[in-house]
Amino acid sequence: MKQESAAQNTPPPQDDGGPQALWISGYGSLVWRPDFTYSDSCVGFMHRYSRHLWEGDTFHRGSDKMPGRVVTLPEDREGCTWGVAYQVQGEQVNEALKYLNVWEAVLGGYDTKEVTFCPQDAPDQPLKALAYVATLQNPGYLGPAPEEAIATQILSCRGFSGHSLEYLLRLADFRQLCGPQAQDEHLTAIVDAVGTKLPCFCPTEQALALV
Numbered sequence: 001m002k003q004e005s006a007a008q009n010t011p012p013p014q015d016d017g018g019p020q021a022l023w024i025s026g027y028g029s030l031v032w033r034p035d036f037t038y039s040d041s042c043v044g045f046m047h048r049y050s051r052h053l054w055e056g057d058t059f060h061r062g063s064d065k066m067p068g069r070v071v072t073l074p075e076d077r078e079g080c081t082w083g084v085a086y087q088v089q090g091e092q093v094n095e096a097l098k099y100l101n102v103w104e105a106v107l108g109g110y111d112t113k114e115v116t117f118c119p120q121d122a123p124d125q126p127l128k129a130l131a132y133v134a135t136l137q138n139p140g141y142l143g144p145a146p147e148e149a150i151a152t153q154i155l156s157c158r159g160f161s162g163h164s165l166e167y168l169l170r171l172a173d174f175r176q177l178c179g180p181q182a183q184d185e186h187l188t189a190i191v192d193a194v195g196t197k198l199p200c201f202c203p204t205e206q207a208l209a210l211v
Helices: 001-008 093-108 147-156 164-178 185-201 205-209
Strands: 021-026 040-049 052-057 068-071 075-089 112-118 129-133
Touching: 021 093, 021 112, 052 185, 068 147, 075 093, 075 112, 075 164, 093 129, 112 185, 147 164, 147 185, 164 185
Parallel strands: 021 129
Antiparallel strands: 021 075, 040 075, 040 112, 052 068, 112 129
């Protein structure tokens, strides 16, 4: 993975003339673990994007020999992805960007993109937010695969941040918490495929120990 090129596409920490406030949109692990200080947050959605487990991960949820799969955000005219937006202000902007540059760009291989985020409680007041996405040009990009193959890969991989199964189930929990309007056909299909394969990998007690 060309970590240096990903880092170059990430906005550098702001100097004194930079923005005093910034919204950061999370749709993967950031929905449950932002790990940076923020002033405000809101649950909401991004139109024209769909969440897919199409990015290979050799650090957080996998290894060089067995890359895990994590989500990215390809454009989709009919899509809608739910997530969480975090507002950072003042010194929090620098701190958050420094953290995300390492966590998402250098280690994860993601680039940055400005997206429109609609808060659940005020969808008619959209926010401009920074999102971290993997593109087709990313060396870690895996792209589509049969649901059964993705499920097998998830069940087989673990990284420094934990097992890929934990990542998948936490995303599924978040989707359920958002309510029935937060449809995610791809995520649901992968969870179902994992459910059919899990007994073949280990007994129930061991499966629960993974998460």
